[in-house]
Amino acid sequence: MQSPGDQTVTRSVAAVQAKSRRRRYRPRRALLGLAGILTLLAIWEIAARVGLVDPRFLPPPSEVLPRLLEIATIAPFWIAVGDTLVQWGLGLAIALVLASVTGVVIGLSPFLRRATSSTVEFLRPVPSVALIPLAVLLFGVRIEASLLLIVYAAFWQIFIQVLYGVADVDKIAMDTGQSYGFSTWQRIRDIVFPTTLPYLMTGIRLAAAVALILAITAQLIIGTPGLGLEIARAQNAGLYTTMYALVLATGFLGVLINFGARFLERALLSWHHSVRGEIPV
Template sequence: MTSTTARAAPRTRRRIAVRGLLGLLALFVVAEIVSRSGIVPEAYLPPTSIVLVRVGELLVSPEFLGSVLATLGAWAAGLAICIVVSVALGVVLGSSSAVYSGSRAVIEFLRPIPSVALIPLAMLVLGNDAEMKIALIVFSTTWPVLFNTIYGMHDVDPVAKLTARSFGRGRIATLFEVSIPSAAPFIFTGIRIAASVALIVAISTELLAGASAGLGRWMLDASATGNRPDLVYAATIIAGLLGLAINGVLVLIERRFLAWQPALRQTGSGS
């Protein structure tokens, strides 16, 4: 990467961030005007100014923060299990065409099943507590990590593997020293996708299944008791900010540990 490109990358990121903030500000202004003018009743679309005040109040509310932590706990546990299982399984399937061919029918049967369709079964087997959320998160996030790992293993340069073998490296050593590092960008892309999916599934499960705790449960209670759309909108904004923060942290990790990728060296965007 040239010095000019290195200097331009931060400016590009700042320009993109400013444009995003301006777009968000425009959306808030339009929503405020629509609500204040009466085009949409405030019972359905509260003024943005009121919603933003509620956001600030919720961010210092112990009860609300406890619900957020319950959601994040299930999110983290489900995602961690998914990464361990899916990466290991993807490495095995990606390294052996015979194993992949033998398991492909099962994978293609399970993959199209929506996670929300499994909520009744999960409630019957696991109840409606954290175990249910974690199980559904693992199921829904398995596929992006699994398939990205498989694609990454298939994309490994065969010359690199032959070179390692010619230097006396065994099959296992070649796997850990050549194949997995080469597939790492694919794997991390799958993890980034899975992280967003996990948060969506966690909140959706809490809303649809009436979990005992969590952000989705808090939103369900706010909408059912007292008819407080401003609180529901505020919680929704905070949920979006959580997703944005999670993605931002993963982008930073990607830049830190996968900086050797050509795309990251050239643009520094990582997104």
């Protein structure tokens, strides 16, 4: 039977081995991801060249990628990217504050959780795009119209995760904190928040992607400034190569946002087992 000291050493060795395996497999995952992208581009190129699709309406990537590099050198492109990021970031920030506060308040109250469960289940499945007529009637083509859609969609992604996190809080820890005279704020800060944080970060990662989708959708349909509006203009003008170049730009933007969300998640949850990847022995 191992002594406590031996068990500690064994766990430390296991953690080092797990970290080494993750580092070893990262290049392999990166290569597999790159192979998938290259395969998709090759299929796209072949389909356009052999006539499986009309190259007038779906130009090959050998034409689209150079066009993307070309428009990336002009100011209007970056202005559109900036408008998209402003709407995305502002909508996500508003949703984060609203969902976090509301989720903690409702999650800590069994009465409120029961009283709001039917309302939540009724509103959550409503697609944000169904609110486009309301957004246009209220705000026209101003940025507020995009924010309405973004906040509504991102709110539910974060809110539901916060509810799960609060429900996972150890009741014994809460009772212990109360017996030691912790105030409500101290219990939220020292007990509820650490337990809820992994769920919250998952909600933020999901909401970040959804917020970008709704920002582009609002720009496409409503006409608020951004990449979506530029895509619609290119389509209406018959500039299909430019249109697909802008579509690829939105895809690259989504990848960068996802990487950023995962980096933030790893940085804030470095203490959590899901990030450390320790193997129990």
